[in-house]
Amino acid sequence: MELTAGFEHFVRTDEPLAPYTWLKLGGSAEYFAEPTSVDELIAVIKRCREQNVTARVLGGGSNLLVSDTGVPGMVIYLHHPSFCGITVQGNRLTAGGGAKLSHVVSTAVGKGLAGLEGLAGLPGTVGGALHGNAGGNGVDVGQRTVEAQVVTRSGEIVTRTSQDLQFSFRQSSLDELVILNATFELESVDSSELTRRMQKFWIVRKASQPAGTDNVGYLFFDPPGLSAATLIEQAGLRGTKVGGAEVCAEHANFIIASSDASAGDVLRLAELVQGRVKEVTGMDLKCQLVQW
Numbered sequence: 001m002e003l004t005a006g007f008e009h010f011v012r013t014d015e016p017l018a019p020y021t022w023l024k025l026g027g028s029a030e031y032f033a034e035p036t037s038v039d040e041l042i043a044v045i046k047r048c049r050e051q052n053v054t055a056r057v058l059g060g061g062s063n064l065l066v067s068d069t070g071v072p073g074m075v076i077y078l079h080h081p082s083f084c085g086i087t088v089q090g091n092r093l094t095a096g097g098g099a100k101l102s103h104v105v106s107t108a109v110g111k112g113l114a115g116l117e118g119l120a121g122l123p124g125t126v127g128g129a130l131h132g133n134a135g136g137n138g139v140d141v142g143q144r145t146v147e148a149q150v151v152t153r154s155g156e157i158v159t160r161t162s163q164d165l166q167f168s169f170r171q172s173s174l175d176e177l178v179i180l181n182a183t184f185e186l187e188s189v190d191s192s193e194l195t196r197r198m199q200k201f202w203i204v205r206k207a208s209q210p211a212g213t214d215n216v217g218y219l220f221f222d223p224p225g226l227s228a229a230t231l232i233e234q235a236g237l238r239g240t241k242v243g244g245a246e247v248c249a250e251h252a253n254f255i256i257a258s259s260d261a262s263a264g265d266v267l268r269l270a271e272l273v274q275g276r277v278k279e280v281t282g283m284d285l286k287c288q289l290v291q292w
């Protein structure tokens with residue numbers, strides 16, 4: 001049977017991935033699914049499993065480097081409203097894996113629920129954030145997560161409760177194919193005070209990111225107790241370019257890609273930075289971007 005048979009209304013072939021990523025580069029997905037329901041999601045996952053086709057999930061594309069030669073197999077995009085809902089019950093907020101983290105943060109703050117405001121300004125989706133336990137300023141998304149529903153590679157829906165959830169620095173035990181939704185336990189506080197707190201976090205985060213450009217990627221994990229940006233600056237690498245990829249001069253742990261940049265340029269620049277930082281500071285930097 002054709003991989004796409006019966007799925008023609010939500011699976012496309014040869015879909016360019018650059019527009020879905022922050023770096024805006026790289027090739028196409030062999031197959032690209034935008035399911036409109038959980039049933040369609042599961043059906044496509046099961047079909048991939050039967051036909052031995054690799055499936056991956058695309059979130060907000062803020063941590064992805066797509067190969068210039070494209071991505072074989074199926075890329076699943078959870079953009080339909082069925083995967084982006086946000087509901088609040090008492091102190092618990094549940095959000096779909098495809099929901100934007102920024103919407104989750106502003107919804108929580110609007111309801112006077114504290115605990116996620118430190119993530120204000122962090123790009124991407126709930127699924128992407130939980131996959132890599134995104135965070136900063138001493139806060140990460142895992143700290144408030146009490147439950148998550150996932151879909152396994154064989155198409156089974158499983159609920160992970162606090163006992164099975166483990167989060168550490170930019171790492172998460174949620175490594176199943178799809179994070180379908182997550183529930184956060186928050187604290188009820190005064191909403192206007194909380195709004196001010198969120199705005200402060202937002203301003204601090206925006207000031208630590210390149211402004212005025214979309215074609216940007218966050219390059220390296222901070223080594224324990226250190227800042228990757230400071231190490232890159234110490235190695236004298238601000239503004240260093242390889243092809244169309246450049247180390248941001250103001251915020252050295254970001255890479256800026258020009259419209260003619262390739263994924264190869266980004267990789268070569270990342271290697272150059274790793275090599276120079278090692279030479280000058282003795283430290284090993286690990287790339288944060290997920291490579292497809």
Ligand SMILES: Cc1cc2nc3c(=O)[nH]c(=O)nc-3n(C[C@H](O)[C@H](O)[C@H](O)COP(=O)(O)OP(=O)(O)OC[C@H]3O[C@@H](n4cnc5c(N)ncnc54)[C@H](O)[C@@H]3O)c2cc1C
Nearest residue numbers: 059060061062063097124125127128129131134135178179
């Ligand atoms: C300007 C900028 C600033 C950033 N600042 C920070 C920061 O301060 N702290 C930080 O930690 N990161 C930061 N990042 C990196 C990035 O924003 C985070 O890693 C973010 O959580 C990625 O989410 P996403 O939805 O964009 O995931 P994507 O980039 O789409 O995907 C990343 C990974 O998550 C997986 N994934 C995505 N959705 C799902 C899902 N529903 N189920 C299962 N797996 C899924 C993908 O398969 C992939 O492996 C920054 C990036 C940029 C561009």
